[in-house]
Amino acid sequence: MTAPSSSPQDLVTPDELLELWPILDADEQVEGFRLLDRAAAEPFFLSRAAAGQATLILGLPEGERRLWVRLLAPDDLADVLQVVPSARRTELLALLDEPTRHEVQALLAYAEDEAGGLMNPRYARMRPEMRVDEALRYLRQHARRKTEAIYYAFVVGPDDRLLGVLSFKELLLAPDDQTVEQVMRRDVITVPETMDQEEIARLIARHNLMALPVVDAEGRMRGIVTVDDIVHVLGEEATEDIQKLGGMEALDLPYWRTPFRTLVRKRGGWLTVLFLGEMLTATAMAGYEQEIARAVVLALFVPLIISSGGNSGSQASTLIVRAMALGEVRLGDVIRVLRRELASGIVLGSVLAIIGLVRILVWQSLFGTYGEHAALLAITVGLSLVGVVTWGTLAGSMLPFLLRRLKLDPASASAPFVATLVDVSGLVIYFSVAQIVLRGTLL
Amino acid sequence: MTAPSSSPQDLVTPDELLELWPILDADEQVEGFRLLDRAAAEPFFLSRAAAGQATLILGLPEGERRLWVRLLAPDDLADVLQVVPSARRTELLALLDEPTRHEVQALLAYAEDEAGGLMNPRYARMRPEMRVDEALRYLRQHARRKTEAIYYAFVVGPDDRLLGVLSFKELLLAPDDQTVEQVMRRDVITVPETMDQEEIARLIARHNLMALPVVDAEGRMRGIVTVDDIVHVLGEEATEDIQKLGGMEALDLPYWRTPFRTLVRKRGGWLTVLFLGEMLTATAMAGYEQEIARAVVLALFVPLIISSGGNSGSQASTLIVRAMALGEVRLGDVIRVLRRELASGIVLGSVLAIIGLVRILVWQSLFGTYGEHAALLAITVGLSLVGVVTWGTLAGSMLPFLLRRLKLDPASASAPFVATLVDVSGLVIYFSVAQIVLRGTLL
Numbered sequence: 105m106t107a108p109s110s111s112p113q114d115l116v117t118p119d120e121l122l123e124l125w126p127i128l129d130a131d132e133q134v135e136g137f138r139l140l141d142r143a144a145a146e147p148f149f150l151s152r153a154a155a156g157q158a159t160l161i162l163g164l165p166e167g168e169r170r171l172w173v174r175l176l177a178p179d180d181l182a183d184v185l186q187v188v189p190s191a192r193r194t195e196l197l198a199l200l201d202e203p204t205r206h207e208v209q210a211l212l213a214y215a216e217d218e219a220g221g222l223m224n225p226r227y228a229r230m231r232p233e234m235r236v237d238e239a240l241r242y243l244r245q246h247a248r249r250k251t252e253a254i255y256y257a258f259v260v261g262p263d264d265r266l267l268g269v270l271s272f273k274e275l276l277l278a279p280d281d282q283t284v285e286q287v288m289r290r291d292v293i294t295v296p297e298t299m300d301q302e303e304i305a306r307l308i309a310r311h312n313l314m315a316l317p318v319v320d321a322e323g324r325m326r327g328i329v330t331v332d333d334i335v336h337v338l339g340e341e342a343t344e345d346i347q348k349l350g351g352m353e354a355l356d357l358p359y360w361r362t363p364f365r366t367l368v369r370k371r372g373g374w375l376t377v378l379f380l381g382e383m384l385t386a387t388a389m390a391g392y393e394q395e396i397a398r399a400v401v402l403a404l405f406v407p408l409i410i411s412s413g414g415n416s417g418s419q420a421s422t423l424i425v426r427a428m429a430l431g432e433v434r435l436g437d438v439i440r441v442l443r444r445e446l447a448s449g450i451v452l453g454s455v456l457a458i459i460g461l462v463r464i465l466v467w468q469s470l471f472g473t474y475g476e477h478a479a480l481l482a483i484t485v486g487l488s489l490v491g492v493v494t495w496g497t498l499a500g501s502m503l504p505f506l507l508r509r510l511k512l513d514p515a516s517a518s519a520p521f522v523a524t525l526v527d528v529s530g531l532v533i534y535f536s537v538a539q540i541v542l543r544g545t546l547l
Numbered sequence: 548m549t550a551p552s553s554s555p556q557d558l559v560t561p562d563e564l565l566e567l568w569p570i571l572d573a574d575e576q577v578e579g580f581r582l583l584d585r586a587a588a589e590p591f592f593l594s595r596a597a598a599g600q601a602t603l604i605l606g607l608p609e610g611e612r613r614l615w616v617r618l619l620a621p622d623d624l625a626d627v628l629q630v631v632p633s634a635r636r637t638e639l640l641a642l643l644d645e646p647t648r649h650e651v652q653a654l655l656a657y658a659e660d661e662a663g664g665l666m667n668p669r670y671a672r673m674r675p676e677m678r679v680d681e682a683l684r685y686l687r688q689h690a691r692r693k694t695e696a697i698y699y700a701f702v703v704g705p706d707d708r709l710l711g712v713l714s715f716k717e718l719l720l721a722p723d724d725q726t727v728e729q730v731m732r733r734d735v736i737t738v739p740e741t742m743d744q745e746e747i748a749r750l751i752a753r754h755n756l757m758a759l760p761v762v763d764a765e766g767r768m769r770g771i772v773t774v775d776d777i778v779h780v781l782g783e784e785a786t787e788d789i790q791k792l793g794g795m796e797a798l799d800l801p802y803w804r805t806p807f808r809t810l811v812r813k814r815g816g817w818l819t820v821l822f823l824g825e826m827l828t829a830t831a832m833a834g835y836e837q838e839i840a841r842a843v844v845l846a847l848f849v850p851l852i853i854s855s856g857g858n859s860g861s862q863a864s865t866l867i868v869r870a871m872a873l874g875e876v877r878l879g880d881v882i883r884v885l886r887r888e889l890a891s892g893i894v895l896g897s898v899l900a901i902i903g904l905v906r907i908l909v910w911q912s913l914f915g916t917y918g919e920h921a922a923l924l925a926i927t928v929g930l931s932l933v934g935v936v937t938w939g940t941l942a943g944s945m946l947p948f949l950l951r952r953l954k955l956d957p958a959s960a961s962a963p964f965v966a967t968l969v970d971v972s973g974l975v976i977y978f979s980v981a982q983i984v985l986r987g988t989l990l
Contacts, residue, residue, distance in 0.1 A: 342785035350865025422793025519962035
């Protein structure tokens with residue numbers, strides 16, 4: 105353990121390091137990385153996310169940095185620079201050669217989560233008038249190390265306008281003596297520089313693509329977004345949605361890398377908002393203090409009633425939020441969803457009402473728990489359940505539409521948010537039903 | 548609209564059809580598909596998920612089926628057959644040529660969600676002793692239409708044992724006169740046939756791969772899993788987890804394609820279980836009927852207290868479930884998570900306690916709502932909030948560990964499930980605190 109770190113018995117394998125990676129702090133990550141065999145270090149470095157690459161580059165001694173910075177493709181480098189404190193950005197940019205620095209600076213102008221920010225400006229390109237065998241030779245000569253993906257070759261005119269595309273397989277299969285123009289596909293799916301990453305992910309998944317060309321307003325090729333970038337995007341977007349649906353702000357960092365203060369802040373914010381909303385239940389309950397005092401038995405069912413509304417609401421909102429994220433449900437579908445969820449709510453509410461009714465009547469006949477007006481109480485609880493569950497389902501399914509219409513993230517319609525929203529109205533429904541059914545008997 | 552469907556003005560574009568796709572029923576999908584231009588129909592068909600391809604194949608007239616069935620790679624065909632009613636499987640298998648039928652039948656033996664079921668048995672392969680230029684020529688001759696991805700070429704021995712790998716770019720960059728063996732990489736990441744799709748997705752994302760070779764116990768190549776399959780897997784897994792976290796069974800089909808009966812059944816099942824669990828709150832409340840009768844004011848804060856426990860619990864469980872799905876948190880981390888969440892719970896609970904305390908004291912001084920013992924009531928509510936939120940956070944963060952230890956899906960630790968779990972204990976905490984603090988005054 106005290107031997108110099110270059111001795112072979114100290115080397116770690118990439119797999120060992122990967123296992124530990126999520127739980128190491130920045131210094132330990134750099135230390136572990138330097139214990140990797142040189143041949144293993146390169147693929148390890150390249151497979152890290154931008155944040156990990158930034159940690160490594162900044163943690164390494166100054167003399168070693170240039171090597172690793174230059175290993176990155178321009179789009180990946182831009183991602184790294186975006187997570188580096190801005191004071192250190194210039195320092196790292198200075199390590200690049202002139203043309204690459206320009207490419208990277210151009211990429212930095214785009215938002216990280218849109219096509220321009222995700223794309224790699226280097227891709228395999230060819231001219232339409234080349235013969236197939238010339239094109240293959242040309243690619244062999246020009247395939248540089250940093251041309252990230254060679255899965256498609258893009259056919260561009262002299263003004264960089266995108267004319268067509270050929271997958272490598274198609275190029276290999278084509279007869280030598282035809283021109284690229286004769287064999288290329290012209291119906292290329294392209295995306296604008298400003299397209300959001302979620303939309304790009306949907307397009308790539310929908311059309312089973314390995315890469316998507318990014319073009320500017322004049323149809324000129326700017327770069328390509330590859331499916332491996334999208335795999336990361338999909339994971340990140342799902343994590344964000346899941347955390348929001350759980351009733352907190354998205355963490356943006358892995359659980360162990362999130363500092364305790366941030367963890368508490370991102371949960372505490374929403375928790376406080378929900379708490380303030382939930383205080384209205386105390387106000388609503390206060391409005392029914394008379395009724396509770398007269399019939400304490402009514403209070404016993406308060407948690408059961410309001411939680412049923414919250415549960416059915418959180419099911420409905422989760423369902424609709426995910427369907428919206430997948431493009432299955434759109435703003436225009438609001439009426440169709442309303443009808444379907446209204447029907448679901450009534451059915452689900454009736455099922456719970458019957459169970460609740462039976463429960464009260466059985467307990468009453470066995471233990472006499474609820475006194476002489478048990479049957480009326482059972483009816484009150486049953487009717488309230490139908491009302492609360494139907495209302496919860498409707499509120500849960502409509503809230504995502506409302507949020508999207510207000511240009512907010514539908515995923516904020518979290519289970520706790522919907523539950524809080526439904527709790528107050530659930531109380532009002534319950535006590536209103538009680539006032540009608542129990543008038544003259546218990547109340 | 549009444550013109551024969553072959554007239555050009557009736558043709559729809561693939562984009563128009565894609566827009567409508569999720570909301571069409573099976574017959575309409577087939578009808579729409581047949582209105583596509585022949586050249587557009589092929590990529591459209593290939594980009595459908597297995598369920599969509601099955602709908603189209605079964606919906607087309609018998610004479611047209613063979614064409615489309617033969618267009619599919621063996622792994623995709625196996626996926627289609629897996630969603631087709633078993634009675635029709637033989638019928639479709641009969642449309643294949645002998646060798647393909649054998650390949651497909653071999654694939655059908657694997658579970659759909661493991662490496663063997665996802666892999667394509669056709670991939671670009673070469674021998675180690677080939678020269679680079681020979682290898683390129685060989686690939687050009689043997690690249691068949693159905694060799695799904697040519698991104699990597701796999702180097703195999705005479706017994707099909709995997710020796711190394713070359714990306715196409717590496718092959719293109721290598722000098723003509725070297726042998727494949729001299730330029731190939733030997734440290735190939737492989738997966739066994741039985742590896743679960745979630746694990747494969749993690750590996751592909753972690754190492755930024757375009758494809759992963761699947762090998763049997765003897766190290767023989769069986770096929771490849773490509774990143775485009777994984778994009779679909781990731782989406783499906785996230786949807787499943789999100790729906791479970793919302794407190795229902797995963798739907799397995801898009802929202803509009805799920806029949807109403809199924810929709811209600813998959814939600815009603817969990818809703819009923821949660822309702823039965825929540826009934827314990829009525830029992831718990833009945834145990835405190837005396838206290839409520841004596842101090843009705845206590846009942847007013849019941850919804851506020853229990854919902855705070857539920858909200859903090861659902862935050863914690865969502866966080867841990869997602870971190871587990873991403874491999875950030877493992878079973879062995881249980882003690883570290885416990886410590887961290889205990890601390891989070893105490894901090895979050897204290898924040899809410901202070902807000903609750905201030906609220907009661909302010910209302911009291913403004914409206915005199917809570918009578919002479921308002922200060923003691925405020926202390927009761929504050930202490931209960933610390934207890935309930937800490938307990939909710941702990942229960943929410945530990946439940947996913949318990950579920951995984953029991954070999955159940957951690958994602959079943961849904962917000963409503965955790966809330967229900969915490970509601971009963973929340974009541975016990977609240978009334979116990981009340982009995983201690985308010986003894987001799989209100990109680």
